[in-house]
Structures are given as structure tokens and as C-alpha cells.
Amino acid sequence: MSTKKILSLALLGTLALAGCTDSSETTAGSAAPSANKKITVGFSVYDMQFEFFQKMAKGTQDAAAAKGWEVKLHDEKSDENEMVTGASALIDQGVDLLIISPFKPTALGPIIAKAKAKNVPVIVDDIGGGGAPYDAIVISDNAGGGKLAAEFMDKQIQANGSKSKNVASITCEPSATYAARRNAGFKAEIETRGYKVVAELSGNSKAEEGYKVMKDILSKNPDVAGVFACNDPMGVAAANAIKDAGKSPLTDIVTVGFNADPEALTAIKSDKLSATIAQDPTAMGALTVKLGEQALNKQPIEFSNAPEREVFNPVTLVDKTNVDSIN
Known part of the structure; x- marks a missing residue:
């Protein structure tokens, strides 16, 4: 067999193998995750000593668990340095999605830059975005x-x-x-x-x-x-x-x-x-998981305020007539 024919057959074999390769096997985070891949969520929360953030964490964890996802929780403890180092550590651990309720919104820049470098979507929950390029921010109306x-x-x-x-x-x-x-x-x-x-x-x-x-x-x-x-x-x-x-x-x-x-x-x-x-921090937590899934799947997010990428969560008036129904 001629050398030309041998090279041609080798090329065809290479193309055939390439055609059999699973298209979901791409660089980590660069495309929508495979349906069989277990998603890991990093959640960096403002301060778990406050009931508001305890409820937010529960809403996040429950919504993630319903999807079969794992949540790695980090407590910022109302400390800027803890927020930056802890959230960065979550990214280094290879989380697929970062949700953060920032103690210091103006310090979000390096965190989100690091996440973006690894193609990790970032959803901010409450407090503020500090002008950083997050994918979405959930706030109460x-x-x-x-x-x-x-x-x-x-x-x-x-x-x-x-x-x-x-x-x-x-x-x-x-x-x-x-x-x-x-x-x-x-x-x-x-x-x-x-x-x-x-x-x-x-x-x-x-x-x-x-x-x-x-x-x-x-x-x-x-x-x-x-x-x-x-x-x-x-x-x-x-x-x-x-x-x-x-x-x-x-x-x-x-x-x-x-x-x-x-x-x-x-x-x-x-x-x-x-x-x-x-406010409803439990629902806010669940909403961040929903938005995070949309970001992972490269789906468009419907914003309440598109220029600031804000998604509003409803609020409720509480008086003597309904106070007993509030948990």
C-alpha cells in the first residue's frame, strides 16, 4: 500500500474517532454542563448568625438539593477579608456556580474576575453588586x-x-x-x-x-x-x-x-x-438557584431591571391581620 493511501486511512480514522467523542466533554465551565454531571454550588453568605441569612441559606440549599446539586457553604462572618478569601477558595475548589451575599459589595471585583476566568457564573443575593459584572442579582422589591x-x-x-x-x-x-x-x-x-x-x-x-x-x-x-x-x-x-x-x-x-x-x-x-x-429570604435563596441554572445552561435571564441585571423578589405587608402566618 502506498504511503499516500496509509496517510489517508489514518486521517479518516482520526476523524471517525472525533465523531464518536461526546460533545459535552469540553473545557470545564465553557459550555452548558452535561445532564449527568453533578453540579456543585459555592454559596458565600454574609453572616450565618443572622436569622435572615439562615433562611436564605436554607432556601438555597433546599432548591439545590431538589436538583440533586451539592452546596458548599461559606460564612463570611461580616468580614471583608473573610468574604474575599472564602469566596475565592470556593472557586479554587472547582465549584460550577457561585452564589454570594456579599458583606462588602465593592470588594466583589476580584472574586467575580476570578470566577469569570474559570467560566463560573456568579449570582449575587441581596446587599449589592458593587458595579461588578455578575450574571444577575436578586433583591427584594x-x-x-x-x-x-x-x-x-x-x-x-x-x-x-x-x-x-x-x-x-x-x-x-x-x-x-x-x-x-x-x-x-x-x-x-x-x-x-x-x-x-x-x-x-x-x-x-x-x-x-x-x-x-x-x-x-x-x-x-x-x-x-x-x-x-x-x-x-x-x-x-x-x-x-x-x-x-x-x-x-x-x-x-x-x-x-x-x-x-x-x-x-x-x-x-x-x-x-x-x-x-x-422580605422572603428563603424564596430569594431558591430564586438564585433557578437563575444560576439558567446561567449554567446559557439561557437568557428575565430581569426586572435589565441595565443593572436585577431580579426582584416580591414583598408582603404584615399587620395584625396576618402576623400569625409569618414564620
């Missing part, structure tokens, strides 16, 4: 929650028979950009209902400052008919300031918080707070 608070407040002020159209708004710390949407949503809706926000002050997300701010509001605007606080520690503290001023945080000044923290639920049950807006 903060502006929608503020609107719910305004709708409730209007209804209750009318039920109380108050003639005042003056209300107040207590904001979180200036760096909490997503939380600021709560007060913006509240203000936009309450003003369309004919009210005036006579005071909009920051309590820096702290209960003690929320108390002081509410006392200041009362001294300058004694006829205020309602107050919305950006979080529950400030909301409960504002309600305490109202009580200490000899007024009711239900019938005199409708007081609404945000988060559905245990202290707020207890206050609502004992008529010491009008209402709060409940």
Missing part, C-alpha cells in the same frame, strides 16, 4: 415595599380619623442604596395620595438613632400622622419614642417598619407597631 407601606398608612390614617396630611420618613445609612428605594417608593406613593413628607431623616439603620430621630420629628412636627422606617430596628425604636411621648404608634401615628424581623412581629402582636414589610 424595595420600592414596591415602600409603596405597600404608603397604601397601608393612608388607609389607617383615614381609619384613625386624623385630619393631618403630614408624615415622616426615616432612612437607612447613606451607603444602603437598595434600601433607599424603600423610602423613595414610600414617598412617591404617599405624595400621590395627598400627603406631605415633612421630615426625611437618616437613622443610619440603628435602633438608638431611630429613636432619637423620631423624638426630633415629634418636637418639630407634633401633628405628624404617620412614619415609615427603612428597617425594623428603627421602626420599633420610633414606635417606642412615640409611646414615650404619650401617643399610640397605631391610632395616633401610624408606624411602619421594613424586614419583618422577630422584634417587629412581636411588637405588632402586642399593638406596639402598626405594620412591617416582609
Whole structure:
């Protein structure tokens, strides 16, 4: 047999072997994973000492388990260095997907750059994205929650028979950009209902400052008919300031918080707070797994706010009528 024929047969054999190769056998992470491959999820969470993040972790783990996926959990413990080193370690361990609830969003850059270099999708859960090129970020519908608070407040002020159209708004710390949407949503809706926000002050997300701010509001605007606080520690503290001023945080000044923290639920049950807006961290965790699967499979993600790659999770108003149903 001629050398030319031998080379031709060898080439045909090589092509035949190539045609039999499984197309899913590509460079790790460079294409949609094989249906038979077990997915490993790295979840770096803000701080597991807080109930909010415990619920978020459970939602993430349960949703992943339902798909037969493994979850490697890393606790950042409210520490920037721990966040960066721990999340980077998850990537080094070869996770297929990284979900992160960042303690320091502005420090996400190196983490996401490392993940992208290894073709690992990144889904951010709450807190913020720091301007980094994540695949998607899940956040509560903060502006929608503020609107719910305004709708409730209007209804209750009318039920109380108050003639005042003056209300107040207590904001979180200036760096909490997503939380600021709560007060913006509240203000936009309450003003369309004919009210005036006579005071909009920051309590820096702290209960003690929320108390002081509410006392200041009362001294300058004694006829205020309602107050919305950006979080529950400030909301409960504002309600305490109202009580200490000899007024009711239900019938005199409708007081609404945000988060559905245990202290707020207890206050609502004992008529010491009008209402709060409940986030659902369990559902948020489950949603990140769903989005992560779409990213792994190269499927388009439907964003609530496409320019920022945001996906909103619904919120719920909680008052005396439904507080017992909140876990």
C-alpha cells in the first residue's frame, strides 16, 4: 500500500474517532454542563448568625438539593477579608456556580474576575453588586415595599380619623442604596395620595438613632400622622419614642417598619407597631438557584431591571391581620 493511501486511512480514522467523542466533554465551565454531571454550588453568605441569612441559606440549599446539586457553604462572618478569601477558595475548589451575599459589595471585583476566568457564573443575593459584572442579582422589591407601606398608612390614617396630611420618613445609612428605594417608593406613593413628607431623616439603620430621630420629628412636627422606617430596628425604636411621648404608634401615628424581623412581629402582636414589610429570604435563596441554572445552561435571564441585571423578589405587608402566618 502506498504511503499516500496509509496517510489517508489514518486521517479518516482520526476523524471517525472525533465523531464518536461526546460533545459535552469540553473545557470545564465553557459550555452548558452535561445532564449527568453533578453540579456543585459555592454559596458565600454574609453572616450565618443572622436569622435572615439562615433562611436564605436554607432556601438555597433546599432548591439545590431538589436538583440533586451539592452546596458548599461559606460564612463570611461580616468580614471583608473573610468574604474575599472564602469566596475565592470556593472557586479554587472547582465549584460550577457561585452564589454570594456579599458583606462588602465593592470588594466583589476580584472574586467575580476570578470566577469569570474559570467560566463560573456568579449570582449575587441581596446587599449589592458593587458595579461588578455578575450574571444577575436578586433583591427584594424595595420600592414596591415602600409603596405597600404608603397604601397601608393612608388607609389607617383615614381609619384613625386624623385630619393631618403630614408624615415622616426615616432612612437607612447613606451607603444602603437598595434600601433607599424603600423610602423613595414610600414617598412617591404617599405624595400621590395627598400627603406631605415633612421630615426625611437618616437613622443610619440603628435602633438608638431611630429613636432619637423620631423624638426630633415629634418636637418639630407634633401633628405628624404617620412614619415609615427603612428597617425594623428603627421602626420599633420610633414606635417606642412615640409611646414615650404619650401617643399610640397605631391610632395616633401610624408606624411602619421594613424586614419583618422577630422584634417587629412581636411588637405588632402586642399593638406596639402598626405594620412591617416582609422580605422572603428563603424564596430569594431558591430564586438564585433557578437563575444560576439558567446561567449554567446559557439561557437568557428575565430581569426586572435589565441595565443593572436585577431580579426582584416580591414583598408582603404584615399587620395584625396576618402576623400569625409569618414564620
